Amino acid sequence: MLQHFDLIVIGAGPGGYVAAIRAAQKGKKVAIIExxxxxxxxxxxxCIPSKTFLQHSEWIENIKKANFHGISAEVQEIHYEKLVERKNKVxxxxxxxxxxxxxxxxxTLIKGEATILKSMIVMVNNQEFKSKDVILATGSRPFVPPIKGLHNxxxxxxxxxxxxxxxxxxxxIIGGGVIGIELAFAMAPLGTKVTVIEAADDILLTEDDEARTIIKKKMNQLEITYYTKAQIVEVTRNEVLLDQLKVPYTHLLVATGRKANIDIANALHLELDENQRFIKVNRNYLTSKNHVYAIGDVIGGYQLAHAASKEGLVAVAAILNESHSALNQxxxxxxxxTHPEIASFxxxxxxxxxxxxxxxTKKMTFKTNGRAIAMDETxxxxxxxxxxxxxxILGAVVVGANATELLNQILxxxxxxxxxxxxCSLIxxxxxxxETIGETAESMLFKAIHE
Structure with a gap:
């Protein structure tokens, strides 16, 4: 029997489930397929597993810091399986x-892989579902580059x-982008010897130049080796061969970006972007086919969970013909x-x-900030x-402890x-x-007190 819904969302990630809940809150009959x-x-x-592991590494760093400042403590052993268990619980x-x-x-939660027929009937596990509107939130998968020997x-x-x-x-770690560098920071403090190999001119090329300098200095302190402008000649079972160097490994991670899952889009013959990598959408996330919307990693842009969630809300508002503002990139x-964190907009x-x-543009450091000095996070x-x-305000960058939280005040x-x-006028x-945010703002209008 064909089941009917007002909205079917394909993909239960942070874009999909948020869109489904908002539509249901508005009284729509909704199904989500995962x-x-x-x-x-x-x-x-x-996001969540990596941040959990980064928390583990921060605990190790804090123990070392406590030892330096007079609190004697010792890490006798790291039970890695317990760290994994904690991650699983989170x-x-x-x-x-x-x-x-x-x-x-x-x-209605439907488990299984979805396909969409020409008649706009959604098939899952040989069951048929029909909906007036569909949101594609099918996400992405890891991109693995063609490196000699990797498949062996x-x-x-x-x-x-x-x-x-x-x-x-x-x-x-092959890949020196955000994911690769975060995982390097997650593993090195635990005692893992980490090497990052990046083909581009530098690591973290999406980030502020001065922020990158700080992170690279911290990587040196953590004894994380990194190679930039690297050409991988071949990968063997225990070595990565660069031009003039053999780098040994016991474990190899390929973190070279992600590829959009556009199988359903191709089946529907949806229009893609100029590079044929992502689904093309308008400001309301409507695709080239009426009543079919797309959000999240499949449309490119900032492939971030919170961006996908907002896109989902905008798409639902458009479906409901509600007035709404376009997402401001x-x-x-x-x-x-990392530690310290980098945050920007x-x-x-x-x-x-x-x-x-x-x-x-103005910049002020945390070196004179009382809380930062007390925390030893200057x-x-x-x-x-x-x-x-x-x-x-056109943009901002915060580097330091809790930077990802501090940035939201400016935003x-x-x-x-x-x-x-x-x-400036905030107390x-x-x-x-x-306080350093206020000091930076003050320094743009007049001389800041602690400048």
Whole structure:
């Protein structure tokens, strides 16, 4: 029997399940289809597992710091299997939370792989479903480059890395982007010898130049070896061969980006972007086919969980013919959860100048911040990019402890159409890391007190 719904969402990641819940909250009959695990890449093999492991490494670093400052403590042994067990519990807790929300909102969860027929009938496990509207939130999978010998050796991708039961002795990470560098920071403090191999001119090329310098210095302190502009000649069972160098490994991770899952899009003959990699959508995330929307990794842009969630909300608002604002790409926060963290949004100085702005940029470090000194977390800075005449906030970078949380204070002011004056006039608690935000803003209008 053909089941009918108002909306079918294909993919239960952070874009899909959020869209499904919002539509259900608005009184729509909703089904969500998931072939793997609730929460998608982010919850199961991405954001959450990596941040859990990064927390483990931060505990190790804090123990070393405590020893240096007079608190004697010793790490006698690392039970890696217990770290994996904790990661599994974190993931399970959040997955159960999503399942509860779906049940609470009377959303039909269908497990299995979906295909869409020409008649817009959705097939799962030989069952047929019909819906007025469909949202494709099918996510992405790891991209594995054609490296000689790679297919002959055992290697991990970011989809399989967190299933590892034993701690690597020597880990090579091919890829020096955000994911690769975060995992390097997650494993090195545990005692794993980590080597990062990057083909580009530098690691973390999407990040601020000064932020990269700080991270590379910290990598040296953690004894993380990294090679840039590297050409991999071949991979063997225990070595990666570069031009003039053989790098040994016990475990190999390929973290070279992700590839959109566009099988359903191709089956529907949806229009793709100019590079034929992602589904082309309009500002409401409608594809080239009426009543078919797409969000998240399959449309490119910022392949981030929180971006996908917002895209899902915009798509649902469009389906319901509700008034809504388009997603502002310059207000999407970006983060690298290294130690120190990197957080940013909007335009950097060069991008702002290219767009014709009269740019004023200011940076202040945490070196004179009372809380940072007390925490022994003085490495890092706040950088504001503004329009010189009207003081509009164009972008920001925060590097330091809790940077990913601090950035939201600046972003909230920008989102509320505030300017540098609003950042200056806020009363910041003392001692607090966020005082440096106010100091940076003050230094743009007049001389800051602690400058």
């Amino acid at each position: 072939k793997s695990s609730l929460g998608g890449t982010c919850l199961n093999v991405g 993931v399970s807790t959040l997955a159960h939370g999503i399942e509860h929300l779906l049940q609470k909102n009377n959303i 050796v055992a290697y991990y991708t970011t989809d399989t890395f967190f299933n590892m039961k034993e701690q690597p002795k020597e880990l090579i 310059e207000e999407i926060p970006r983060a690298v959860y 909007g335009l950097n100085e060069e991008q702002a100048k290219d767009k014709g702005y009269n740019v004023l 490495v890092g800075f706040v950088k504001l990019v503004t329009e010189k005449s009207n003081h509009e 909230a002011v920008k989102h509320s159409e505030g300017r540098i004056e609003e950042l 910041y608690g003392h001692p607090n890391l966020s």
